[in-house]
Amino acid sequence: MTSPDGPTAVRPGTELVPEMPTQQGGLDRRTRIARAAAVAAASGPGVSSAAMLTSSGTGAATTAGREVPVVDLNEVPPLDDPRARPSWLVFLWWVVQRLLVTNSLQPSSRLRARVLRLFGAEIGADVIIRPRVRVRFPWNLHVGDRCWIGEGVWISNRDLVILRSDVVLSQETFVTTGSHDRRHMGVVTAPVVVEDGAWVTTRCIVLRGVRIGRSCIVTPNTVIDRDVPPGAIYGAPRASVIGERF
Template identity: 40%
Template sequence: MPVRRRLSTFTGFGYDKGKPLPVCALWVLVEPILRSVVIPSSLRVRALRAFGAEIGTGVLLRHDVRIHWPWKLRIGNDCWIGVGAWLLNLEPISIGDDVCISQGVLLCTGSHQADNPAFEFDNAPIRVEDGAWIAARATVLRGVTVGCDSVVGATALVVKDVEPGARVVAPRAEVRFA
């Protein structure tokens, strides 16, 4: 039998933002400014480090990249994060070395308990290992590890671990003409 959600009973039980409210509020004010096309990647990286992100050398962080909580982010060396990527890291996101996160990618560590009337959180970290490529507009959901040197194709939806060296592609739509 389906569970009726009672959203008024949601408490957020067990979720920890990781920093005090004033730090979270300051990030919410700074983050939109950093997304501007006129802000250089090097300044974005420095600001993220100032807020607690661990970021290696040679990282290219394009404009319009959204990062929920920088203190829950680790990016290795020589990574590219493409325009419009969204790292929704309610829980930690760890990105290895030589990783390409392409345009419009969503890495989402958050979810909800579908069978819980209060719709409480069901969050889990995401790990992207060395040499992986997550192509344009792909989505990787909570609890997933994207293995070393793997490829997640454009628009793919990833809900379980990707083996090292594997390729995951979105299903192709069949086009029929009358």
């Protein structure tokens, strides 16, 4: 789960659309979503037209005199993404990644880069990829020359992740291009771009739709939810003493 807010470019996620399950009454999921949207539209403003909103019954919470709705997660709009690949290829990638990319016993950075290229990633020259790196969909990854991707980096790229040349992603950093619409919980995505020479230090979180500027530095444990200007040092104020224990 990631932040519900951020830049737009709304597009469903990358998984293939599953067979729509049929529940009691014989209606498949798409039909139930369509009926829920019609009911929501007839109910007037304040109710999402993309998913059924239900209340918790007696004693439901209210705000400004209006009952607070709840999103029925069974009625989330189905995923449908033009970047999707056949399910057998996704499964094969998961297996190969576990053996040859994420595996901490596999020491070769060149082999990791070669495997990523084999599955559709664009990887430049002299790229270093450390153990325990995870890439959700390699066909959505573009890496320039001389980049360093540190141990334990997780790239959850439903949409494009573009690392220009000489970029560093340090240990345990998480990059995601996807989130959920807060009104109906459908998947929304936007690309992430890291410009030449930028250094995203350890355990940062990079959220969808951001652009990290040329040669900037992002300090450890920072959440990047907006564009970072070129040449900046970006991060929260450092911790300080706020009182005495005894």
